[in-house]
Amino acid sequence: MWNGGLVQHALAVDVIDVTDPDDPRVDDFRDLSAVDRRPDLAVLPGGEAGKGLVIAEGVTVTQRMIASRFTPHAFLGVPNRLAQLSNDLSHPSLAGVPFYRVSADVMAAIVGFHLNRGVLAAAHRPAPLTVAEVLADARTVVVLEGVNDHENIGSIFRNAAGLHVDALIFGAGCSDPLYRRSVRVSMGHALLVPFARADAWPDDLDTAARAGFSLVALTPGEGSVPLDAAVDADRIAFLVGAEGPGLTAETMARCDVRARIPMSRGTDSLNVATAAAIAFYERTRRLQA
Secondary structure (H helix, E strand, O other): OEEOOEEOOOOOOEEEEOOOOOOHHHHHHOOOOOOOOOOOOOEOOOOOEOOOOEEEEOHHHHHHHHOOOOOEEEEEEOHHHHHHOOOHHHOHHHOOOEEEEOOHHHHHHHHOOOOOOOEEEEEOOOOOEOHHHHHHOOOEEEEEEOOOOHHHHHHHHHHHHHOOOOEEEEOOOOOOOOOHHHHHHOOOHHHOOOEEEOOOOOOHHHHHHHOOOEEEEEOOOOOOEEHHHOOOOOOEEEEEEEOOOEOOHHHHHOOOEEEEOOOOOOOOOOOHHHHHHHHHHHHHHHHHO
16 A cells, blocks of 8 residues: 555564564664674674674675575564564565564663664575585686685675676685675675585595686786786686785686786786686676677
8 A cells, every 4th residue: 555655565564563672582683893793693703603604784684684595584674664674574485584673772772782774684594505615507616715704795796796796605714704894895796695614624625626627817927917818718717816925826726827917107016806806707798799
């Protein structure tokens, strides 16, 4: 029906009003800024197991979670965000899922800070994908080694989604790609772009090579060729390393080619997410030429 100029959809979720910040039903959203008990940590600082939930923050990221394989099992939000999401929350797959409706003050007391985005969704982690699974139908992938900055990981997911990269593979030393900040910075694309952990590192690079991928190490180091000379293969895996040390020597030794982005003014490198985006763009431009 029409109400105040907005279409109100029949909600599939179960709207539950919560006025007590200590209500145990909202524990999956509690203390998001507490390093020792955040619900999105799979392993707590003391080494004990955490909940390992995936937390979506904001309208857009929540919408992308609903559209992903990460099925929400609860929502927490203020009334106007419930209205904004009414179409998404009418999907039959969400039948009976609780939407805990709270005031901004109660929400702040639950999560531990004032959340301007006004809505959160929580999901359990599905079974992880394997390297072979994410490579199967891919043509362009990116492989990360030692990338432990959550914002860089989120940015790489967002760049991958926008520039025709089919999947991400996380090698040794990488942070959790489903950490709340990574998911938020990715604008929810961490939930949509397929990814896998390389449990056998760096041997999983051989899996990509056997699948016909050209392994391209992004490095400004000796022996590298200009990027535009390294993006023509039918299947490409771009490898990027941590800022500063870059890719390890063992990893680069397994690559088919080393490629650099031409730089000016004596600068030798870019932020890892920026460098990856340039490589993705050059690859996309070549494929669409």
